Amino acid sequence: MSKDGLCVIVTGSASGLGAATAASLAKDGARIVVNYSSSQKEAEQTADSCRSAGGEVIVVQGDVSKDDDCKRIVAAAAPWGRLDALINNAGTTKHMAHGNLDGLSAEDFQRLFAVNTIGPFQMVRAARALLEAGANASGRASAVVNVSSIAGISGVGSSIAYVASKGALNSMTLSLARALAPLIRVNTVCPGYIDTPWFTKGRGVEGAKQVREMVTAKVPLKVASTAEDVAALVCFLATPQSSNMTGELVRMDSGLHLVG
Numbered sequence: 001m002s003k004d005g006l007c008v009i010v011t012g013s014a015s016g017l018g019a020a021t022a023a024s025l026a027k028d029g030a031r032i033v034v035n036y037s038s039s040q041k042e043a044e045q046t047a048d049s050c051r052s053a054g055g056e057v058i059v060v061q062g063d064v065s066k067d068d069d070c071k072r073i074v075a076a077a078a079p080w081g082r083l084d085a086l087i088n089n090a091g092t093t094k095h096m097a098h099g100n101l102d103g104l105s106a107e108d109f110q111r112l113f114a115v116n117t118i119g120p121f122q123m124v125r126a127a128r129a130l131l132e133a134g135a136n137a138s139g140r141a142s143a144v145v146n147v148s149s150i151a152g153i154s155g156v157g158s159s160i161a162y163v164a165s166k167g168a169l170n171s172m173t174l175s176l177a178r179a180l181a182p183l184i185r186v187n188t189v190c191p192g193y194i195d196t197p198w199f200t201k202g203r204g205v206e207g208a209k210q211v212r213e214m215v216t217a218k219v220p221l222k223v224a225s226t227a228e229d230v231a232a233l234v235c236f237l238a239t240p241q242s243s244n245m246t247g248e249l250v251r252m253d254s255g256l257h258l259v260g
Helices: 017-026 040-052 066-076 105-138 160-180 195-219 228-238
Strands: 007-010 033-035 056-061 087-090 142-147 183-192 249-252
Touching: 007 056, 007 105, 007 195, 017 033, 017 066, 033 040, 056 066, 066 105, 087 228, 105 142, 105 160, 105 228, 142 160, 142 228, 160 183, 160 228, 160 249, 183 228, 228 249
Parallel strands: 007 033, 007 087, 033 056, 087 142, 142 183, 183 249
Antiparallel strands: none
């Protein structure tokens, strides 16, 4: 899969899936905007890995829930004159048992929707002109890849607020795919469990271990996806190999959706 010369923004790419995606793109010479909200040290480590792999990297701080930050992130790619792909990976959650309705406030919902749903919309809006320029330059549609979750399809996940925000992102994918064609195609990856620090930060080391063991025992394939596993799918949707795909919600959950 050649990614040589592609110009790409990866939001939330300081660590985890975003970092793995940026590193994969860099291996084939892509130019990448690495974005972070608060973890500058990790973002610089991601950037160093990308440069070592041969990629050209620009590191930009920005919170995608803020429209001005989204514009600044996109402006970093403006000297390239185009974008070939925008990967909306930045996300957040609050871990809360679904039955604990009192544990979620209106502010929790607003924060999760601001990052997980409104953020991708604002990034697409800010990047639209550069993505269209990329399509006109290459003769093929540029790509938007949203990173969602099976939570948005199946209604399970870290909290009801998270489920709702990802369900909204999934629906928005369909609307954007219609609205932005034929110059921009929009697809979404819906991973299940990914073995990254995401769960450790939310549940602690022991809690994350318990989730990993539970998921591995439950899913038909008996494996836990790594960040690199899911990054391969994200990169496929971001590159010309998937040029005839738009408006798709692609699950990668080791078969979890097959379990009753």
